[in-house]
Amino acid sequence: MSFLFLYLILPAIKGIVILSIILFLVAYATFIERRVLAFMQARLGPNLAGPEGILQPIADGVKLLFKEDLVPSRAQRFLHLLAPVLILVPALVIFGLVPFGEAGNLFGLLKEPITLYITDVNVALLLVIGFASLGVYGLILGGWSSNSKYSFIGALRSAAQVVSYEVPQVISLASVLILSGSLSLVKIVQAQKEMGLWFIFPGFIAFFIYIVCGIAETNRLPFDLPEAESELVAGYHTEYSGMKFAFFFMGEYANMIVVSSVATVVFLGGWLPPFPSLSIWQHLPDLPLVWFFGKVLAFLFLYIWLRATFPRYRFDQLMDLAWKWLLPLSILNLVIIGLVKWGIK
Amino acid sequence: MLEIRELELNMGPQHPATHGVLRLILKVDGERIIDAKPVIGYLHRGTEKLFENQTYPMNVPHTDRLDYIAAATNNHAYCGAVEKLLGVEVPRKAKFIRVILDELQRISSHLVWLATHALDIGAMTPFFYTFRERELILDLFEEYCGARLTLNCMTIGGVPEDLPEGWIEKLQNFIQIFEEKIWDYENLLTDNRIWKKRTIGVGVISPEDAINYGLTGPPLRGSGIKYDVRRALPYEVYPELDFEIPIGKNGDTYDRYLVRMEEMRQSIRILKQCIEKMPKEGEIQAKGLKFIKPKPAEVYFSVEAPKGELGFHIISDGSPKPYRVRVRPPSFINLQALPHMVKGHLIADVVAVIGTLDIVLGEIDR
Amino acid sequence: MSEKKGQPEYQSALENSFVLKLKEKFKEEILDAKTYSSELTIWISKEILIPVCKDLWEDGFIYLVDIMGIHYPQREKKFELSYILHNFKNNERLRLKVEVKEGEPVPSLTEIWKGANWLEREIFDMFGVQFSNHPNLERILMWEGFQGHPLRKDFPLKGIDTGAAIYPDVYPEGVKPPKGGENA
Numbered sequence: 001m002s003f004l005f006l007y008l009i010l011p012a013i014k015g016i017v018i019l020s021i022i023l024f025l026v027a028y029a030t031f032i033e034r035r036v037l038a039f040m041q042a043r044l045g046p047n048l049a050g051p052e053g054i055l056q057p058i059a060d061g062v063k064l065l066f067k068e069d070l071v072p073s074r075a076q077r078f079l080h081l082l083a084p085v086l087i088l089v090p091a092l093v094i095f096g097l098v099p100f101g102e103a104g105n106l107f108g109l110l111k112e113p114i115t116l117y118i119t120d121v122n123v124a125l126l127l128v129i130g131f132a133s134l135g136v137y138g139l140i141l142g143g144w145s146s147n148s149k150y151s152f153i154g155a156l157r158s159a160a161q162v163v164s165y166e167v168p169q170v171i172s173l174a175s176v177l178i179l180s181g182s183l184s185l186v187k188i189v190q191a192q193k194e195m196g197l198w199f200i201f202p203g204f205i206a207f208f209i210y211i212v213c214g215i216a217e218t219n220r221l222p223f224d225l226p227e228a229e230s231e232l233v234a235g236y237h238t239e240y241s242g243m244k245f246a247f248f249f250m251g252e253y254a255n256m257i258v259v260s261s262v263a264t265v266v267f268l269g270g271w272l273p274p275f276p277s278l279s280i281w282q283h284l285p286d287l288p289l290v291w292f293f294g295k296v297l298a299f300l301f302l303y304i305w306l307r308a309t310f311p312r313y314r315f316d317q318l319m320d321l322a323w324k325w326l327l328p329l330s331i332l333n334l335v336i337i338g339l340v341k342w343g344i345k
Numbered sequence: 346m347l348e349i350r351e352l353e354l355n356m357g358p359q360h361p362a363t364h365g366v367l368r369l370i371l372k373v374d375g376e377r378i379i380d381a382k383p384v385i386g387y388l389h390r391g392t393e394k395l396f397e398n399q400t401y402p403m404n405v406p407h408t409d410r411l412d413y414i415a416a417a418t419n420n421h422a423y424c425g426a427v428e429k430l431l432g433v434e435v436p437r438k439a440k441f442i443r444v445i446l447d448e449l450q451r452i453s454s455h456l457v458w459l460a461t462h463a464l465d466i467g468a469m470t471p472f473f474y475t476f477r478e479r480e481l482i483l484d485l486f487e488e489y490c491g492a493r494l495t496l497n498c499m500t501i502g503g504v505p506e507d508l509p510e511g512w513i514e515k516l517q518n519f520i521q522i523f524e525e526k527i528w529d530y531e532n533l534l535t536d537n538r539i540w541k542k543r544t545i546g547v548g549v550i551s552p553e554d555a556i557n558y559g560l561t562g563p564p565l566r567g568s569g570i571k572y573d574v575r576r577a578l579p580y581e582v583y584p585e586l587d588f589e590i591p592i593g594k595n596g597d598t599y600d601r602y603l604v605r606m607e608e609m610r611q612s613i614r615i616l617k618q619c620i621e622k623m624p625k626e627g628e629i630q631a632k633g634l635k636f637i638k639p640k641p642a643e644v645y646f647s648v649e650a651p652k653g654e655l656g657f658h659i660i661s662d663g664s665p666k667p668y669r670v671r672v673r674p675p676s677f678i679n680l681q682a683l684p685h686m687v688k689g690h691l692i693a694d695v696v697a698v699i700g701t702l703d704i705v706l707g708e709i710d711r
Numbered sequence: 712m713s714e715k716k717g718q719p720e721y722q723s724a725l726e727n728s729f730v731l732k733l734k735e736k737f738k739e740e741i742l743d744a745k746t747y748s749s750e751l752t753i754w755i756s757k758e759i760l761i762p763v764c765k766d767l768w769e770d771g772f773i774y775l776v777d778i779m780g781i782h783y784p785q786r787e788k789k790f791e792l793s794y795i796l797h798n799f800k801n802n803e804r805l806r807l808k809v810e811v812k813e814g815e816p817v818p819s820l821t822e823i824w825k826g827a828n829w830l831e832r833e834i835f836d837m838f839g840v841q842f843s844n845h846p847n848l849e850r851i852l853m854w855e856g857f858q859g860h861p862l863r864k865d866f867p868l869k870g871i872d873t874g875a876a877i878y879p880d881v882y883p884e885g886v887k888p889p890k891g892g893e894n895a
Binding site: 233 | 352692
């Protein structure tokens with residue numbers, strides 16, 4: 001019983017629960033974005049479906065689900081179908097690795113505390129990076145298989161963009177590895193607890209680079225060139241409609257949540273409160289999930305805020321930024337962090 | 346050897362950034378533009394042909410449909426041309442009302458330009474801010490003449506209505522609001538690094554080329570030529586008014602942006618002076634224009650429309666209908682410089698340049 | 712109201728110093744000059760259009776405002792082109808007028824003003840006036856393959872049946888889609 005329970009049933013239950021939470025969050029991230037953006041832009045946003053428009057994501061989902069599934073006549077049918085799946089699934093898989101908390105009894109719901117993550121893999125960070133970069137295949141296949149010039153240019157742009165921004169992103173994450181000495185996401189958080197300091201403080205430059213690259217990888221403003229509406233109509237998903245479009249859409253938001261979650265775990269101490277070594281936290285209730293999702297939501301807000309503020313970069317400027325500024329900066333940061341660590345030892 | 350050929354990208358006529366039904370055939374090498382060919386005519390309605398078959402006053406509403414973003418200046422140019430043909434002097438109060446409507450129209454047109462231009466470059470928020478203020482202008486128009494977009498707010502020889510009671514107060518209220526809100530747009534864009542990167546050095550046109558292509562309006566002034574019909578060939582009460590003609594230096598998209606922003610401020614200045622100087626009482630319509638039947642003659646009259654010099658070229662033949670009416674549409678002539686301005690730039694710059702030229706297809710295709 | 716007092720009269724401008732200067736150079740190729748409502752109009756023959764424009768360009772008329780085509784079906788020279796030039800130095804304007812017969816080409820001004828390109832194309836499109844040495848003389852507002860020139864006086868206001876099928880053949884038996892401008 002215990003083996004079966006521990007390694008099969010419990011992870012399955014956790015997986016289903018987390019998947020539903022994430023999908024719920026994805027759906028409501030769109031809603032939050034529309035309302036917050038509307039607030040920033042002096043308009044109302046969707047407020048008619050349900051009280052304050054709370055049912056809007058469901059209405060959208062139902063609408064997209066019932067739409068006709070159109071495939072351009074000269075498209076590669078199979079790849080056209082595969083691309084949206086390739087974008088959404090890797091993003092969801094990553095949540096199998098993200099720790100939401102160390103151990104907890106879910107606000108007293110359970111008698112015995114359980115770990116608030118599905119698995120703790122030794123090489124979790126590598127896996128996260130790997131799965132995150134799988135998403136680019138979805139973009140390229142989507143753009144290429146639709147057999148449209150706009151989609152194609154969008155796909156080329158996104159391929160170049162994602163590949164370029166991965167380099168400084170991974171290097172910036174490497175500086176965290178120096179600090180924590182482990183690739184396991186749980187151990188990284190624990191290292192922050194031991195240090196009594198979130199890694200954002202020693203690794204602020206790395207954090208900044210990670211966020212910039214994360215925004216670029218999720219194709220959000222100011223880096224949303226692959227789907228630049230005014231130039232490429234909708235970029236790689238120009239020819240998609242109905243549920244397949246919804247998959248792209250959900251993929252984008254799921255990726256945003258992935259980037260936010262990883263940043264939360266790696267730089268902002270995951271489920272830890274600020275300065276976890278302070279004695280004041282021992283007198284307050286331990287709320288790992290609240291801390292975790294609070295930070296993720298703060299990141300989502302940052303995304304929206306940026307979208308409301310900035311114009312879009314041009315393609316060459318985007319590449320300049322990645323290769324001429326972020327890459328040298330991240331390498332420099334890596335060297336500095338290494339020296340600091342060596343000095344401490 | 347593999348065969349190398351350029352990608353031909355058909356942009357429009359149904360495209361989010363071509364401001365209507367402009368079609369561009371782009372030859373691109375990767376993202377770089379080798380050649381651009383505008384294809385126009387999708388909105389051609391034969392307005393000039395219609396003009397020839399209607400009497401002079403009947404044509405005024407048709408001019409609304411040319412540059413539908415700025416109907417008042419179209420009315421003004423047409424009515425001014427007929428008045429010049431007839432040698433009619435417009436009453437002083439009507440002149441002031443016309444100038445007020447023109448300048449309000451200029452602000453509203455520039456607001457639409459700013460909204461779409463910023464949206465094309467990716468800044469979404471200015472769109473909603475500018476349309477919020479444009480709404481106030483449209484409300485003012487609505488109260489004056491009943492229409493919001495296709496105004497038909499001028500008649501040959503004057504204006505159809507006196508200003509309604511309390512309208513001036515509402516205008517003053519708008520001026521007060523707008524002077525404050527214009528900083529909202531500037532804060533978002535003027536010093537924004539990305540905005541500067543996207544606009545400085547993009548779509549440069551030298552003053553010589555600008556004149557050679559016949560550009561007028563902000564695209565010409567952005568290149569540093571101080572030419573504004575309001576000053577060069579003054580009409581109505583503009584000589585009495587104190588305002589400046591902003592000019593740029595480099596002739597790029599950013600300079601044209603600054604020029605238009607400054608023009609809005611100058612329009613506010615003009616509006617303030619008009620409120621002050623406008624006579625309280627007076628005629629608004631010249632006498633003796635019940636039946637217009639001019640002797641054979643040919644005139645050209647132009648006004649400074651928001652997009653540039655808008656001219657009407659009228660030939661009369663002694664009948665109540667004009668023999669020929671030609672519109673000199675600023676957008677049509679400005680658009681001609683587009684291939685020159687985008688050559689060698691990237692696809693993303695095409696939309697920036699289309700935005701900065703501020704074209705309206707209703708006027709281009711007529 | 713045609714006999715209204717206010718309407719200005721055409722006045723001869725042959726004694727205008729500016730016209731005299733041109734006349735000295737081009738002799739009787741300068742056909743006439745008049746002012747109306749302080750607008751100077753000079754009639755010239757089309758042979759000297761390019762040299763006159765080049766001369767005027769040297770004089771400071773560096774900006775071509777507009778070109779208008781006019782159709783006079785009764786005249787022998789059926790088409791008239793009206794060029795407006797602007798001088799930035801003293802904000803002076805001038806109108807040149809050229810008359811052409813049907814089928815006669817007019818020299819294109821694109822070698823002096825690039826902006827003349829589309830203006831001339833539009834006149835070609837609307838009136839069928841040919842321009843020699845034009846780099847790209849094709850229709851601009853009407854579509855390629857359109858028959859006729861809409862702004863000619865003999866072109867029906869209703870339009871012509873271009874043969875383009877706007878409606879697909881989905882009409883029931885015996886019902887035809889409405890034909891545009893058949894007998895106009």
